[in-house]
Amino acid sequence: MRNKRLFILMIGLILFIALMGFTLGRTRLTWPEKFLSDAFGTVQGTLYRPVGAVADFFRDLGRLSDVYKENEQLKQTVAQYTQDQIRFNLLEAENKQLKEDLHFTEEQKKMDKYRYLVAQVVGSTSNPYEKTITINLGSRAGIKPEMAVRTVDGLVGLVSKVKTFTSTVTLITDLDPSSSKGTPVSATFLGKPESFGIIEYDDVTGTLQMTKIDERDKPADGDKVITSGIGSLFPKGIIIGEVKSSQVGDFGLTYTAIIKPAAKFDHLREVMVIVVPEVKEP
Known part of the structure; x- marks a missing residue:
């Protein structure tokens, strides 16, 4: 039984060496090799397109999420800028009014001591x-x-x-x-x-x-x-x-x-x- 296994292993090794010797140095493929290569390429291309599309879809979703976050941040920045501008205008108007009131008060103090x-x-x-x-x-x-x-x-x-x-x-x-x-x-x-x-x-x-x-x-x-x-x-x-x-x-x-x-x-x-x-x- 052990001799039979050894015989099969030797036959396999001989075939492998012969196959390597047969293909080594060749630049052209046989028609079975071409058939297998074309079939594998077709299957690979067929599988790659939907997988690539799905990958691109999830990648676009990620980018869309980033764009949404940036858009929200820009909205908040614009809103904050608008609020700051309003606050600035109010403070400026209040400051002007207070200056007028102060000037008025000081002038009246000089005149009437009120x-x-x-x-x-x-x-x-x-x-x-x-x-x-x-x-x-x-x-x-x-x-x-x-x-x-x-x-x-x-x-x-x-x-x-x-x-x-x-x-x-x-x-x-x-x-x-x-x-x-x-x-x-x-x-x-x-x-x-x-x-x-x-x-x-x-x-x-x-x-x-x-x-x-x-x-x-x-x-x-x-x-x-x-x-x-x-x-x-x-x-x-x-x-x-x-x-x-x-x-x-x-x-x-x-x-x-x-x-x-x-x-x-x-x-x-x-x-x-x-x-x-x-x-x-x-």
Whole structure:
């Protein structure tokens, strides 16, 4: 049995050596070899195309995922840039406004020795019969009732209610001097220190008026109207508006002037509470 195995091994070795000797040094293939080579190449090409397509598909998916991530990152960058730009614009506008307020405050300090507390408007009433706004300063910041309130443009109103952190401001369009609880706003014309009048609001016409003007102080269109500081809670020298037109008043002895308010009541965002130095009693 062992000799038989040895005989088969020798025959196989002889055939292998003969095959190597037969093929060694040849440059041309026999037709069986060509057939097997072509068949293997065809099968290999047939299998490679779908496998390559699948590989390319998954590779493209990977690239698509990378593109998606880059796109998301770019969107976030653009959004952040837009937000930063908005924040920059807001800060720039706020800085400009604060500079104007500071300049205004310093100039007024030199003139009238008033102090100003800058406050933000945080609310307004929708009641047409009670025109008020709410500011974000209260008693903790030193706000007291009956303090005058203005903007850089002009007079706004009077503090009517004070809480710890907020206060209610009644607009001058709601300070009815004819009411028992009304607060008259005494006014004068800039450049005419002897002139005098009372500021009222006409609900019918929706206009601000200066009444009881002496016939010797006939108003002219464009005259600046300011607080006189006489007999009222409002300190002197605060711009109220300018004269649009005028007409003869009571019995032809006085004039009534229609006033265009200096303050923009529809766009109140920031106001200043006027702190008047207390007069020490002797």
